[in-house]
Amino acid sequence: MQTEVLAVLAAKDCALSAYDVIKQLRSSYPQIAPTTVYRALAALTERGQAHRLESQNAFVACNCDRPDHAAIFSVCTDCGAVDESPAPAIVADLSDLMKETGFAATRHVIEIHGLCASCDADVPPL
Amino acid sequence: MQTEVLAVLAAKDCALSAYDVIKQLRSSYPQIAPTTVYRALAALTERGQAHRLESQNAFVACNCDRPDHAAIFSVCTDCGAVDESPAPAIVADLSDLMKETGFAATRHVIEIHGLCASCDADVPPL
DNA sequence: GTTCATTACGTTATGTTATAACATAATGAA
DNA sequence: TTCATTATGTTATAACATAACGTAATGAAC
DSSP states (O other): OHHHHHHHHHTOSBOBOHHHHHHHHHTTOTTOOHHHHHHHHHHHHHTTSEEEETTTTEEEEOOSSOTTSOEEEEEETTTOBEEEEEOHHHHHHHHHHHHTTTOEEEEEEEEEEEEOHHHHHHSOOO | OHHHHHHHHHTOSBOBOHHHHHHHHTTTOTTOOHHHHHHHHHHHHHTTSEEEETTTTEEEEOOSSOTTSOEEEEEETTTOBEEEEEOHHHHHHHHHHHHTTTOEEEEEEEEEEEEOHHHHHHSOOO
16 A cells, blocks of 8 residues: 555655545545555655655655655645755754754754746746 | 734744634634634734744744744644744755755745753653 | 725634544464 | 464544635725
C-alpha cells in the first residue's frame, strides 16, 4: 500500500491531500478507507520518502537524493507546483539562531509560497 | 469580536485552534459559531495581529513590535509554547535562494519544532 | 430623516482533514 | 503448530474549515 500511495504522489508535481490519494486509489482498491492511506503516509513520511506540506495539509513524494535531511519547499500559489530544495546552510542557520535562546530544534517546517518561474512569466508586467 | 478573539489568543503562550477559541468565548457568547471566529481570525491574520501556525492548524497572537514582517516560529513539542522571532536576514536568504530558480516568494512559513529552553532542561541528560 | 451601501455577525448546513477503537488476515520465526 | 508481528479492513467519530444565506447596526448622501 505504501508503494501504491507513493506512486500516486510521485505522479504529480503538486501536493495531494490524503483524500485526493484515496480518490486515485479507489479504482484499484474500491474499499480503501482513510485510515489505510494515513497509515501509509505516516510510514512514508517517517522514512522520508514523502513529506507532509503543513501549509496545505497535503503530501508530496520526496524527490531529492538524500531523503534524510530537512528540506525547503516552494509552493506555487498559482499552479500548485511544489519544489523541494535541500538547503543545509539555511537550516543550520535557523537551528543556530534558535539555539541562542536555548531552543533545541528537531524538525524544520519551511514552506515558501509564491509564483514559480513559469507562472511568474505569465503575469503581465506592471 | 476581533478584539475578543485576539484577547483569548494573547492570554496563552501556545497556539490555540479556532475551536479552542470558540470554547473560551462560549461563556460570554453562548451562540458563537465557527464562522464568526474564523472571520475574526482571518481579519487578524490579514492585518498581522495574529498568525496562523500551519503545522498546528492553530493561531497565536503576534507578539512582536512590527506586525508586518515575516517571522519564524519556534514550537515546543513538549509544552506547546510558541515563540516568534523576527529574522529578516534568514528570510531574505530564503527569498534569494528561491529567486535563483526563478521563484518569486511572497509568503514564508517557517516553523521550527523542538524543545524550548525550559523543557530541554527537564530532559535528563543521556 | 429616509435611503442605501457597507460591515459585522448569526444560522444552518456541509465539506474536508484526521484519528480512535477494534477486527481480521497474512507472514514468518520459535 | 503456535504465537508474535505487521498490515490492512471496518466503523465511527473527532477536529478543522467554509458555503450560502439572512439580519441588524452603522453612517454617508441625498
